[in-house]
Amino acid sequence: IYHTPELTPSSGVPDCAIAIDVLRATTTMVTALAAGAEAVQVFSDLDKLINESDSWPTEKRIRAGERGGAKVAGFDMGNSPLDCTPEQVQGRRLFISTTNGTRSLERVQKAGAVMAGAFVNRRAVVNYILSEAPETVWIVGSGWEGSFSLEDTACAGAIAQSLVTELNLPVEQVAGNDEVVGAIALYEQWKDRLLELMHQASHGQRLLRLDCDEDLKYCVQMDLLDVLPIQREPGVLVKRR
Numbered sequence: 001i002y003h004t005p006e007l008t009p010s011s012g013v014p015d016c017a018i019a020i021d022v023l024r025a026t027t028t029m030v031t032a033l034a035a036g037a038e039a040v041q042v043f044s045d046l047d048k049l050i051n052e053s054d055s056w057p058t059e060k061r062i063r064a065g066e067r068g069g070a071k072v073a074g075f076d077m078g079n080s081p082l083d084c085t086p087e088q089v090q091g092r093r094l095f096i097s098t099t100n101g102t103r104s105l106e107r108v109q110k111a112g113a114v115m116a117g118a119f120v121n122r123r124a125v126v127n128y129i130l131s132e133a134p135e136t137v138w139i140v141g142s143g144w145e146g147s148f149s150l151e152d153t154a155c156a157g158a159i160a161q162s163l164v165t166e167l168n169l170p171v172e173q174v175a176g177n178d179e180v181v182g183a184i185a186l187y188e189q190w191k192d193r194l195l196e197l198m199h200q201a202s203h204g205q206r207l208l209r210l211d212c213d214e215d216l217k218y219c220v221q222m223d224l225l226d227v228l229p230i231q232r233e234p235g236v237l238v239k240r241r
Protein backbone atom coordinates (compact mmCIF):
# COMPACT_ATOMS: atom_id res chain seq x y z
CA ILE A 1 0.00 0.00 0.00
CA TYR A 2 1.50 3.27 -1.15
CA HIS A 3 0.55 6.90 -1.36
CA THR A 4 1.05 8.25 -4.88
CA PRO A 5 4.42 6.57 -5.53
CA GLU A 6 6.49 7.33 -8.59
CA LEU A 7 7.05 4.14 -10.58
CA THR A 8 10.86 4.23 -10.71
CA PRO A 9 13.37 1.53 -11.71
CA SER A 10 14.32 1.11 -8.02
CA SER A 11 10.69 0.64 -7.01
CA GLY A 12 10.27 -2.10 -9.61
CA VAL A 13 7.09 -2.54 -11.63
CA PRO A 14 4.18 -4.40 -9.99
CA ASP A 15 2.14 -6.99 -11.84
CA CYS A 16 -0.96 -5.11 -10.77
CA ALA A 17 -1.60 -1.56 -9.55
CA ILE A 18 -4.94 -0.47 -8.12
CA ALA A 19 -5.36 3.31 -7.96
CA ILE A 20 -7.77 4.43 -5.25
CA ASP A 21 -9.42 7.85 -4.97
CA VAL A 22 -12.60 7.22 -3.02
CA LEU A 23 -13.48 10.92 -2.95
CA ARG A 24 -14.19 10.94 -5.81
CA ALA A 25 -12.20 10.17 -9.01
CA THR A 26 -12.15 6.36 -8.99
CA THR A 27 -15.70 6.19 -7.61
CA THR A 28 -16.70 8.42 -10.55
CA MET A 29 -14.85 6.24 -13.07
CA VAL A 30 -16.52 3.05 -11.81
CA THR A 31 -19.93 4.75 -11.91
CA ALA A 32 -19.41 6.14 -15.43
CA LEU A 33 -18.47 2.73 -16.83
CA ALA A 34 -21.37 1.11 -14.97
CA ALA A 35 -23.66 3.69 -16.60
CA GLY A 36 -22.45 2.71 -20.08
CA ALA A 37 -19.54 5.05 -20.81
CA GLU A 38 -17.45 3.71 -23.72
CA ALA A 39 -14.22 4.35 -21.78
CA VAL A 40 -12.59 6.67 -19.28
CA GLN A 41 -9.49 8.57 -20.41
CA VAL A 42 -7.45 10.21 -17.65
CA PHE A 43 -5.34 13.37 -17.86
CA SER A 44 -3.31 15.17 -15.25
CA ASP A 45 -3.24 18.23 -17.52
CA LEU A 46 -6.44 20.07 -18.43
CA ASP A 47 -5.08 21.50 -21.71
CA LYS A 48 -4.05 18.05 -22.92
CA LEU A 49 -7.55 16.81 -22.13
CA ILE A 50 -9.09 19.59 -24.20
CA ASN A 51 -6.70 19.03 -27.13
CA GLU A 52 -7.13 15.25 -27.15
CA SER A 53 -10.94 15.38 -26.85
CA ASP A 54 -11.24 18.11 -29.51
CA SER A 55 -10.95 15.42 -32.17
CA TRP A 56 -14.01 13.60 -30.76
CA PRO A 57 -17.53 14.43 -31.89
CA THR A 58 -19.32 16.22 -29.06
CA GLU A 59 -22.03 13.55 -28.88
CA LYS A 60 -19.34 10.92 -28.24
CA ARG A 61 -17.46 12.69 -25.46
CA ILE A 62 -18.02 14.22 -22.05
CA ARG A 63 -15.36 16.39 -20.43
CA ALA A 64 -14.96 16.20 -16.63
CA GLY A 65 -12.64 18.72 -15.01
CA GLU A 66 -12.11 19.18 -11.27
CA ARG A 67 -9.60 21.20 -9.27
CA GLY A 68 -9.79 21.60 -5.49
CA GLY A 69 -13.06 19.67 -5.49
CA ALA A 70 -14.84 22.17 -7.74
CA LYS A 71 -15.81 21.94 -11.43
CA VAL A 72 -13.44 23.65 -13.84
CA ALA A 73 -15.11 26.36 -15.94
CA GLY A 74 -15.83 25.27 -19.48
CA PHE A 75 -16.10 21.55 -18.70
CA ASP A 76 -19.28 19.51 -19.08
CA MET A 77 -19.07 18.30 -15.47
CA GLY A 78 -16.86 18.32 -12.40
CA ASN A 79 -15.98 15.06 -10.71
CA SER A 80 -19.21 14.00 -9.05
CA PRO A 81 -20.26 10.35 -9.54
CA LEU A 82 -23.85 11.59 -9.27
CA ASP A 83 -23.43 13.32 -12.65
CA CYS A 84 -22.55 10.00 -14.31
CA THR A 85 -26.05 8.94 -15.25
CA PRO A 86 -26.79 6.79 -18.32
CA GLU A 87 -28.42 9.83 -19.97
CA GLN A 88 -25.19 11.76 -19.55
CA VAL A 89 -22.54 9.13 -20.32
CA GLN A 90 -24.07 6.22 -22.30
CA GLY A 91 -21.85 5.43 -25.30
CA ARG A 92 -19.56 8.41 -24.61
CA ARG A 93 -15.89 8.57 -23.58
CA LEU A 94 -15.35 10.33 -20.26
CA PHE A 95 -12.30 12.58 -20.59
CA ILE A 96 -11.42 13.32 -16.98
CA SER A 97 -8.84 15.36 -15.11
CA THR A 98 -8.90 15.71 -11.32
CA THR A 99 -6.61 17.10 -8.66
CA ASN A 100 -5.11 13.78 -7.58
CA GLY A 101 -6.88 10.64 -8.75
CA THR A 102 -5.99 10.96 -12.43
CA ARG A 103 -2.39 11.71 -11.51
CA SER A 104 -2.00 8.51 -9.49
CA LEU A 105 -3.38 6.51 -12.42
CA GLU A 106 -0.83 8.17 -14.72
CA ARG A 107 1.95 7.41 -12.24
CA VAL A 108 1.30 3.65 -12.26
CA GLN A 109 0.58 3.35 -16.00
CA LYS A 110 3.52 1.00 -16.54
CA ALA A 111 2.29 -1.69 -14.15
CA GLY A 112 1.39 -5.04 -15.66
CA ALA A 113 -2.31 -4.38 -15.06
CA VAL A 114 -3.76 -1.03 -13.95
CA MET A 115 -7.21 -0.63 -12.48
CA ALA A 116 -9.37 1.80 -10.51
CA GLY A 117 -10.64 0.83 -7.07
CA ALA A 118 -13.06 2.37 -4.58
CA PHE A 119 -15.53 1.24 -1.92
CA VAL A 120 -18.26 0.91 -4.57
CA ASN A 121 -16.32 -1.79 -6.47
CA ARG A 122 -14.20 -3.32 -3.69
CA ARG A 123 -15.55 -6.83 -4.37
CA ALA A 124 -14.81 -6.57 -8.12
CA VAL A 125 -11.20 -5.60 -7.30
CA VAL A 126 -10.78 -8.46 -4.82
CA ASN A 127 -12.31 -11.00 -7.23
CA TYR A 128 -9.87 -9.91 -9.96
CA ILE A 129 -6.88 -10.49 -7.68
CA LEU A 130 -8.23 -13.82 -6.43
CA SER A 131 -8.79 -15.05 -10.00
CA GLU A 132 -5.67 -13.60 -11.71
CA ALA A 133 -3.32 -14.15 -8.74
CA PRO A 134 -0.72 -11.46 -9.58
CA GLU A 135 2.58 -11.85 -7.71
CA THR A 136 2.89 -8.18 -6.73
CA VAL A 137 -0.04 -5.88 -6.13
CA TRP A 138 0.29 -2.15 -5.39
CA ILE A 139 -2.74 -0.52 -3.81
CA VAL A 140 -2.14 3.17 -4.39
CA GLY A 141 -3.99 5.78 -2.35
CA SER A 142 -4.23 9.02 -4.30
CA GLY A 143 -4.23 11.28 -1.28
CA TRP A 144 -4.29 15.03 -1.61
CA GLU A 145 -1.35 16.58 -3.42
CA GLY A 146 0.91 13.78 -2.27
CA SER A 147 -0.31 13.63 1.29
CA PHE A 148 -1.88 10.76 3.26
CA SER A 149 -5.58 10.17 2.70
CA LEU A 150 -7.76 8.66 5.45
CA GLU A 151 -10.48 7.52 3.06
CA ASP A 152 -8.13 6.01 0.48
CA THR A 153 -6.20 4.19 3.18
CA ALA A 154 -9.40 2.77 4.68
CA CYS A 155 -10.43 1.55 1.22
CA ALA A 156 -6.98 0.00 0.69
CA GLY A 157 -7.48 -1.69 4.07
CA ALA A 158 -10.88 -3.04 2.96
CA ILE A 159 -9.27 -4.63 -0.10
CA ALA A 160 -6.25 -5.93 1.83
CA GLN A 161 -8.43 -7.35 4.60
CA SER A 162 -10.55 -9.31 2.10
CA LEU A 163 -7.41 -10.67 0.44
CA VAL A 164 -5.78 -11.70 3.73
CA THR A 165 -9.00 -13.40 4.84
CA GLU A 166 -10.01 -15.04 1.55
CA LEU A 167 -6.49 -16.10 0.62
CA ASN A 168 -6.08 -17.30 4.17
CA LEU A 169 -2.68 -15.55 4.28
CA PRO A 170 -0.62 -16.41 7.35
CA VAL A 171 -0.14 -13.35 9.54
CA GLU A 172 3.65 -13.50 8.90
CA GLN A 173 2.96 -12.53 5.29
CA VAL A 174 1.61 -9.14 6.33
CA ALA A 175 3.36 -8.67 9.68
CA GLY A 176 6.08 -6.01 9.38
CA ASN A 177 4.33 -4.45 6.41
CA ASP A 178 3.17 -1.50 8.49
CA GLU A 179 1.27 0.11 5.62
CA VAL A 180 -0.88 -3.00 5.10
CA VAL A 181 -1.39 -3.77 8.79
CA GLY A 182 -2.19 -0.11 9.47
CA ALA A 183 -4.68 0.16 6.61
CA ILE A 184 -6.49 -3.01 7.69
CA ALA A 185 -6.64 -1.72 11.29
CA LEU A 186 -8.06 1.61 10.08
CA TYR A 187 -10.70 -0.14 7.99
CA GLU A 188 -11.61 -2.52 10.83
CA GLN A 189 -12.10 0.48 13.13
CA TRP A 190 -14.36 2.41 10.73
CA LYS A 191 -16.04 -0.24 8.55
CA ASP A 192 -19.47 0.22 10.19
CA ARG A 193 -19.35 4.02 10.09
CA LEU A 194 -17.67 4.91 6.80
CA LEU A 195 -19.75 8.05 6.30
CA GLU A 196 -18.53 9.30 9.67
CA LEU A 197 -14.99 8.60 8.50
CA MET A 198 -15.62 10.71 5.39
CA HIS A 199 -16.75 13.56 7.62
CA GLN A 200 -13.52 13.25 9.63
CA ALA A 201 -11.32 13.20 6.52
CA SER A 202 -9.88 16.54 5.39
CA HIS A 203 -11.01 16.05 1.81
CA GLY A 204 -14.44 14.96 3.04
CA GLN A 205 -14.68 18.24 4.96
CA ARG A 206 -13.56 20.15 1.84
CA LEU A 207 -16.38 18.50 -0.12
CA LEU A 208 -18.91 19.23 2.63
CA ARG A 209 -17.95 22.91 2.35
CA LEU A 210 -18.77 22.56 -1.36
CA ASP A 211 -22.22 21.09 -0.50
CA CYS A 212 -21.25 17.63 -1.77
CA ASP A 213 -22.91 15.76 1.13
CA GLU A 214 -24.73 13.44 -1.29
CA ASP A 215 -21.44 12.56 -2.97
CA LEU A 216 -20.01 11.36 0.34
CA LYS A 217 -23.06 9.18 0.97
CA TYR A 218 -22.72 7.68 -2.49
CA CYS A 219 -18.97 7.04 -2.24
CA VAL A 220 -19.19 4.87 0.90
CA GLN A 221 -21.61 2.27 -0.55
CA MET A 222 -19.51 -0.88 -0.26
CA ASP A 223 -19.63 -3.26 -3.27
CA LEU A 224 -22.43 -1.27 -4.94
CA LEU A 225 -21.18 -1.92 -8.51
CA ASP A 226 -19.67 -5.07 -9.97
CA VAL A 227 -17.53 -3.07 -12.41
CA LEU A 228 -13.73 -3.07 -12.68
CA PRO A 229 -12.16 -0.23 -14.70
CA ILE A 230 -9.02 -1.75 -16.27
CA GLN A 231 -6.42 -0.01 -18.42
CA ARG A 232 -6.61 -1.12 -22.07
CA GLU A 233 -3.97 1.35 -23.30
CA PRO A 234 -2.02 4.04 -21.43
CA GLY A 235 -4.49 6.36 -19.75
CA VAL A 236 -7.59 4.64 -21.16
CA LEU A 237 -9.67 2.44 -18.87
CA VAL A 238 -12.60 0.29 -19.92
CA LYS A 239 -15.01 -1.97 -18.07
CA ARG A 240 -13.37 -5.38 -17.62
CA ARG A 241 -15.50 -8.05 -19.27
Ligand code: MLT
Pocket: 021, 023, 024, 025, 026, 066, 068, 069, 070, 079, 080, 098, 099, 100, 101, 102, 142, 143, 144, 207
Ligand atom coordinates in the same frame (compact mmCIF):
# COMPACT_ATOMS: atom_id res chain seq x y z
C1 MLT B 1 -9.08 14.08 -6.60
O1 MLT B 1 -8.77 13.62 -7.70
O2 MLT B 1 -8.31 14.64 -5.81
C2 MLT B 1 -10.48 14.03 -6.13
O3 MLT B 1 -11.18 13.13 -6.89
C3 MLT B 1 -11.03 15.41 -6.13
C4 MLT B 1 -12.52 15.43 -6.05
O4 MLT B 1 -13.07 15.34 -4.97
O5 MLT B 1 -13.16 15.48 -7.09
